[in-house]
Amino acid sequence: MGRIETKPELSNQYENAVQLLKFIQVDYRRARKQLQDVSLRFSEREAIASKQLHTALDALDLISASRNNEVSVSPGKVFPKQVLRQKSAVPPLAARPSVPTLEVYCLGSFQIRVNWEKVEYWRSAKAKSLLKYLIGQGRPVSKDILMEALWPGCEPSLANNNLKATVRALRQTLSLATDTDDNFTWVLFQDGNYMINLEADLWVDIEQFEYHWHAGRQLEKEGKLADAIKEHEAAEALYKGDYLADDLYEEWTSMRREALKDIYLAILGKLADYSMREADYEGCIVCCQKILTKDSCREDAYRRLMCCHSRLGQRNRAIVWYRLCERTIKSELDISPDSQTVALYQKLLNDEYI
Secondary structure, three states, rough: HHHHHHHHHHHHHHHHHHHHHHHHHHHHHHHHHHHHHHHHHHHHHHHHHHHHHHHHHHHHHHHHHHHHOOOOOOOOOOHHHHHOOOOOOOOOOOOOOOOEEEEEEEOOOEEEEOOEEOOOOOOOHHHHHHHHHHHHOOOEEHHHHHHHHOOOOHHHHHHHHHHHHHHHHHHHHHHHOOOOOOOOOOEEEEEOEEEOOOOEEEEEHHHHHHHHHHHHHHHHOOHHHHHHHHHHHHHHHOOOOEHHHHHHHHHHHHHHHHHHHEEEHHOOOOHHHHHHHHOHHHHHHHHHHHHHHHHHOOOHHHHHHHHHHHHHHHHHHHHHHHHHHHHHHHHHOOOOHHHHHHHHHHHHOOOOOO
């Protein structure tokens, strides 16, 4: 009888303990949420302070350059590209910046951010094309060139009207994207040329990509290989895809796309060679595979893959890469692999070190 009488008591104790645990969980979640809110506010304030510091430093740079006659400070404010464009993207903030920001991503699918907010709505497709063209040129562009590029073969007066309407649509798109002050003119027209207003804080991925590429080459010439590799890695990380991948059939994109792709392949080649020298064979394999996704006939990439897999003890994989090389070269170019590639293959068959 005693045991039967204690069961309800034990059951009540269990239920009370479960209820207490639930209260503790609620308190824990509330405290965690409060901590996250405090952390977020701190991060935002820190980012705002960082942005203000960069703005002040830029102003000091411009004043110093003006005193040294290195820059022309005029009502149009035409500043040197290196002062205004080599800036790091700042994380999104709740507060509006004092200077409008424009981030442009051309490598891969085109996208832009105004004041760190992605622009989803465009007044017209031509407005987007106009921005792409202006950003791609990186300098003022005459209205005649724009009319021919965007409306080829169109009657001049009609093309001129179309251009004016498109410029207006682009200005409205950028201004309305995040309630930017309408008094700020995003696209300027000066001396017959159109240009992006350089008073904006402009960041463009292709400019940063080329900047890191040139910096890496210069460091390499100076014998600072480790620092050069860091610059090349920074450039490689920016390459999210081919230039304006959504506009493959626009003639004015072709030359720039191929030029940037050549730089990308050169960077991957340098990173692959560096990985090979450091015996980082897995890293070298990754670089070579990226090369082959862009150019499936690059025999130097196949040779590196053969060597890396061989040195990792994966002789069969090395042979597979040779045979894939042989098939691809024959199919695409109707030739056989060169003697250097064939010689590596023969060594593999003889189980020699390569």
